[in-house]
Amino acid sequence: MRNEDLLALAVRLTVAAAAAINAIRAAGFAVEHKRDHSPVTVADRIAEALIVEGLREATPLIPVVAEEAVAAGHGALPGHFPQGRFWLVDPLDGTAEFAEGHDSFAVNIGLVENGRPILGAVALPASGEVFAGIVGIGAWKRDAAGQRPIAARRIPASGATAMVSRRHDHDPRILDFLAARQVVAVTSIGSAEKFCRLAEGAADYYPRRGPTSEWDTAAPEAVLIAAGGRMADWDGAALRYGKPGWRNPPFIAEGLGA
Template identity: 55%
Template sequence: MSTFADTDLLALAARLANEAAEIIRTIRARGFETVTKTDSSPVTEADHAAEAHILRGLRAATPDIPVIAEEEVAAGLQAYATPAYWLVDPLDGTREFAAGRDDFTVNIGLVRNGRAALGAMALPAYHQLYTGGVGLGAYREDKNGVQAIHVRTAPQEGLSVLASRHHADDTRLAEYLNGKKIAHLGNIGSAVKFARVAEGLVDLYPRLGPTMEWDTAAPQAIVEAAGGHITLLDGSPLVYGKTGWKNPPFVCTGTL
């Protein structure tokens, strides 16, 4: 197995996420075509180019750690959970990207023994990079440098909540929030919602619609390193290596 320390693995993921973000920005600036996959979700040249770059980098540096990536799986590649593996979503929030909005991310996470161990998440449109992992802390890097981040204690005036834009009309959201003191409710796309919880801008992100493991591994590692929690609705942990890589509904919280 790899002899890299977790700090080295996180640095690798961070570098590749940043490089993929630059690829995505370049393609966005010159224009691109959007096509529809067999599952009715969109995909663009940016998804494929970012994934190809990340896969080359991970497989060259850590050949003994398998990589499971969204577009390879969508193309029919059979992948299986092992004690340690990378999970890659090269462009989470393709709908946002294709629509000209800014809420999309690059997610590179490492799973170890079914749990999110570390992750890097780039926000290309915001020129931000979030990193974190077990025992490593959580950090945001932007034009102002690198800063440690932490979830916040929910304010007395009520919770600030972010929910999915694509599933904004899901009736389960109102049912879940019923009885909670809500100061603000917003809807945005992609894993950006995890970043806003991790850095203490938002208190709660309920995800009641479908997600895949590559959507959540990197951001989960970051949120948990920042002191937050991601659990299923019954309070049990969100774990990895599930059949079909599909996640059940979950909630992402700060220190509620």
């Protein structure tokens, strides 16, 4: 399959998972906790099953790494992927936001090749928005107004806007980062939505010091890079995917800069 076909598959499955999540949200659900004390719901499990089944049926030769399967001790091990390709799936990114009744949660499906994300799709179930992109080709957004290309922006003359995690927005290192760049507006939200706002040119920075996993960032990083943005760890090195433990270092995502 061409990358365009793989992206279309990822988009279709993120949209289907988003619909399932919205239906569960409307019906009501219970919140459980995993061994690491993070929340999980039936929406996480149903969305993951839908996505994983769809990916395996359409691309049986590409391994699938999905958050809940890894949490349960299942799934492929890093470094054992043929041709260096694998899917990274977060069926409900921002489960804590979802469980608390906030709207900032997402569905992420990214494709990694040789340690870097090459394409990704991110659906925002609460708003009905879908973001997608192929690195080196471009990114787009689809909502009620239709589908259109998106691009990261240069910092406007009025000053930079930052997106930060609702749960880590008081980290002094984040505050120092914002002060050093004379950020004039800060929005605190959860999930991969922050990357999407950078990709569509609505914000300029997303600094992150708190813990994240590779499935949190593979799809939205692909969208951001496809839209012309950048992402690196705090030393300026590109993030690598397929690491033991699936954990990311602290990172900075940004638009086009000044």
